[in-house]
Amino acid sequence: MSLNIRLVVNGRRHTAKINPATSLLDFLRDTLGYKGVKICCNTGECGACTILFNGKPVNSCVVLAADAAGAEIVTVEGLAEGDRLHPVQQAFIDTGAVQCGYCTPGFIISVKALLDRTKNPTAEEIEEAVSGNICRCTGYTKIVDAIQIAAERLQARS
Amino acid sequence: MDYFEPKTIREAVSLLARYGEKAKVIAGGTDVLVDMKFKEEPSCLVNIKRIPALSYIREDDGFLRVGTLTPIREIETSSLVRQKLPLLWEAAHQFASLQIRNTATIGGNVCRASPSGEMLAPLLVLEASAVARFSRGEKKLPFGELFLGPGQTLLGSKGLLTEIEIALPPERSGSVYLKHAVRGAMDIAMVGVAVLLTPDAGGKKAKDVRIGLGAVAPTPIRAKSAEKALRGKAMARAVVEEAARRAAADAKPITDHRASAEYRRWIVEALTRKGLAQAWKAATGKEVDR
Amino acid sequence: MAKAEYSVLGTSIPRMGGVERVAGAGIYGIDLVLPDAVRGGVLRSQYAHATIKSIDTSEAESLPGVYAVVTAEDAPDVKYGRTSNDRYMLARGKVRYMGDPVAAVAADSEATLKKALKKIKVEYEPLPVVLDAEAAMKADAPALHEEIPLPANLPKDTRVKNVCGYSTLHVGDPDRAMAEADLVVEETYETKMVHPQYLEPRIAATRHEADGRLTVWVNAQAPFGVRSEVSKLLKIPISGIRVLVTEIGGGFGGKATGTHSSAGLEPICALLAIKAKKPVMMVLDKAEETVSTTVRAPVKVWIQTGVNKDGTIVARKAKLIFDAGAYSGFGALAGSRCTQMLAGWYRTPNAHVDGYIVYTNKQVCGPVRGPGGPQAAFPVESHMDSIAAKLGMDPVEFRLKNIPKPGERIAGVPKLRDVSLGETIRVAAEKIGWGKVKLEKNQGVGIATGSWIEGSGPGGGAVVKINEDGTAAVLIGKVDYGTAPRFGIPMIVAEELGIPTDDVTVLNVDTDASPWDAGTVGSRSTLVAGNAARLAAIDARNQLLRMAAKQLEASSDDLEIKDRQIRVKGTPVKALALAAVATAAHNEIGEVIGRGYFDSKAVEAEEKEKGSSPPFTSHAAIVEVDPDTGNVKILKYVAVHDVGFVIHPQAVEGQIEGATAMSIGQALCEQVLFDDKGKTLNPTFVDYLMPTWNMIPKIETVLIKGYPGAGPYGTKGAGEIGCVPPPAAIANAICNAVGVRLTSLPLSPENVLRAIREQKGVEP
């Protein structure tokens, strides 16, 4: 059985025919080619596949692609404006928070969502925002720096 | 695999009646999708997310009503819940990651009936009811009777949960939910303890005490003998400690790869003791007497 | 050397390749899309130990959409292994753990693949299973590899079984010294199996090209190892294989080489591609990785130390049982390193250590980050605190009392040149507030030190090509997964060529074009590729200067390159654009190509003469223990490291912090668990608990300066040593907080609470 869905990803409209058992992760990666959505645990535990679903961060591996019909999705590919990286992306580079970089897209989405909610996050709010994102390379320490710098730059901007 | 997106409760219920055991309801999908990947695809998937108006939190004449499709995150961020049902807020706040809380629904958590399900022990002590629809009509199933075993509820394969109905606890009651897991929120509870405590008018004795235990039996349970040990008693340290010991005895934990049964009992005892003290403080502003 | 001497070294430039990573480009192995490729997958053993009676693939083969099914019958009868050839790419006759590959399928989709794997019928005859290495050594244990002889170096009359490696160390007269010591302390310790759990799943993809060659895409750390293994196992000449490395989402040694580190994916993928006559791509899901790929081996350690009343160590004896898993894998090497390290890195004039590396029916030991290091340091450094306690001495003072001196030896290092151990201890103690910080009830402070190997090992080369615009392309054999190739290496080349780092491109490994390399393992990226790239850049620079010398009418010795200009030193007006010289070179010699290599033997010889300066470290932690639940919270963590000269501070700190966090995971929660049949109980991330954000404190890294190492400009390896001290540092802090000595990892809430209750004498 198949299902037709329409959705918007990073501002672009897509129409597709899907198998209703498909996860949103597989659909975004394999059908639409958004490889910035990373696959790792496939069980909702690591956050590598985090995307914004109508503005909210979710693990795309535990969401049905069918549920995205009519939704607006933002992946990490949708953050930069032309060649200009989003301040969160730039902060990850500047602080050395990108080692292998595999967790990075998921982290960036979680942090962007956090800074969309609050300009000046507390340590608890940061912990809440990224506890669902595992990084195996950095020990999180440089990511703490990245979040701080991103927040400062975004505040300075507004 | 057959796949349906019913637009009404009635349509969903008739699909369940038609497909029976073969059908699988999917709400947020955080449990179902993982099962589909690692276990088996159901022969029929009934996605209830397109049924309108099943996501809400409403106060209604002494009750709080929560629609089955309400995401855990909505519960966590609802000022109404925070104010009227801090116990539920606490459980929602300690539930997995933000990403999962945005997706997982309260109804899914209830129907999954996992012994460690975060919302279950709190709803049990709140003596909530599950409002369910069957093809024959609506039923109100009290939480005390709802759970039959891991993954098993009175809903069976044909019932659709539509709402959780929670009678608001007395204003002067105090409550707390304590979760014990190696990694904190982003981990399945080894033990969960929910305490709801209502002091008497003098603020000395426990008028009503309810203790719910998660992850220590095939279903979430009430620690009945512990509750009994406290009811009507002055809240003194020795009484609390005795109740905590009883709670540990009330628990029927198993040993698995997360923890031994013995350890789970120790934790039940420790968290019950702590939970009673915190709930008492929340209710009366006082520490438990020495 | 002071930082001011350099223009880029010592600064933290943005990581090369950072932009594509934050932008979500599809650059990793898992993102690979090979036109026309079909999906490959592996059928793994359902028994931890069994003979294979028969395999029937007919039903699977007849499924529509199945392109190939392969078993051992389809492959040459060739075994592989690193220290012992004890393994087939696909099981032949016997399986030895529940991850052993038995057959493989190539199919048109994931769904067909799953179906086909289920349709392969394997008849097994179960054999007794042995999961504990100590039990496996006993006479009544089942034999895992009847055909493999016991190690030749085992002392005569040793009655053991299933031992695949033996390592020993003997200095002085430990028996006598122990007998004469004022105090002898003896303990046993245990560590558990952990999995590296890099986030990007392993892949392999193969295409049989029209010219008969094989192209293999891998996200592996040792592409040349993959090439030689595919060649050996499929009997294809090396020249017939090209291995291309994709970008890699973490490795930590777990993605070291394909086969001898036991994932074995690439030869299977190649076999499928040949039989299917189609390109094949294979992906391991995370649960499959946990049960089938390589791990950090569990160990049991008996350790005994004799000390004098004043706190001087006089003798050490130890015995190690190192659980290699079902095949020798990297076991003998990691086990041997662990054996050496059990003698400690303090002055120990008399020592004897025996290390037995043993087969069991479990996942195979790989070169996981600091192989053998944490397994040795947990016992050694916990034991140091136990001794200090018995002596009534402060743990810091006791350690400082036993620091070796330059010229002395420690295990694995025949002659020390300079010794930063004491300084790291003093700095760590100061930063954590040793003896000063006010600790609340149930809080405690702990310290632990570590060391790591340097120097000897395979060599490696580098090529630096100068483009006509004066930019440089660098070819090395090391791969990038957040390590030196795209942090330090471009800086070294830029520094030597006098160009901005943006003008340097470091290419990913293509075995047809890149210099051979043993693999991105052992903290050797900067040592090997850094030294080689530096010499290659200098070689290129010298060629450029020689060519410019004629035009500038100066001796090439008087020339320098600065800001993309070749100029006469001190007379900057006499200058030529680097681009012009590089372009002009085309008419003379073609492009300028610099070549350099790391000469392992020369470094060894120099270290033999002058001694070596291994990296040392001290970590200190403050923890709080919840006496009700056993939960341990790390409140403060300091990691002090001597890594010699620092090329890219941010990158070095990042390596240390990452290694530390990984090891904190092993200390507090990580563990691969088994049932009594050898089935892994926690294969997915739901149950295999890695530390999340809330468990890891902000790690305060301090880099100690002034002790140059064997790397370029005096650098030392930094990628692994951070893994060494954490379990002991935390265990020592727990002991300080609640007075219990935990001798087995993980220091999980249950284990901690159990120990507290036992100490209090509470009835369990």
Ligand SMILES: Cc1cc2nc3c(=O)[nH]c(=O)nc-3n(C[C@H](O)[C@H](O)[C@H](O)COP(=O)(O)OP(=O)(O)OC[C@H]3O[C@@H](n4cnc5c(N)ncnc54)[C@H](O)[C@@H]3O)c2cc1C
């Ligand atoms: C990474 C991760 C972490 C998690 N952490 C936690 C945690 O900390 N605490 C916790 O309690 N849980 C946790 N879970 C489990 C899961 O998220 C919860 O059980 C969640 O509430 C399920 O809700 P859902 O909407 O996603 O349910 P679904 O997966 O859609 O459904 C769950 C079950 O309920 C049934 N169902 C759903 N709605 C109805 C209905 N209206 N009527 C009848 N049957 C219905 C489904 O058929 C299914 O059996 C975690 C899951 C993941 C993937």
Ligand code: FES
């Ligand atoms: S891949 Fe989705 S959370 Fe790990």
Ligand code: FES
């Ligand atoms: S940078 Fe590699 S996992 Fe985070």
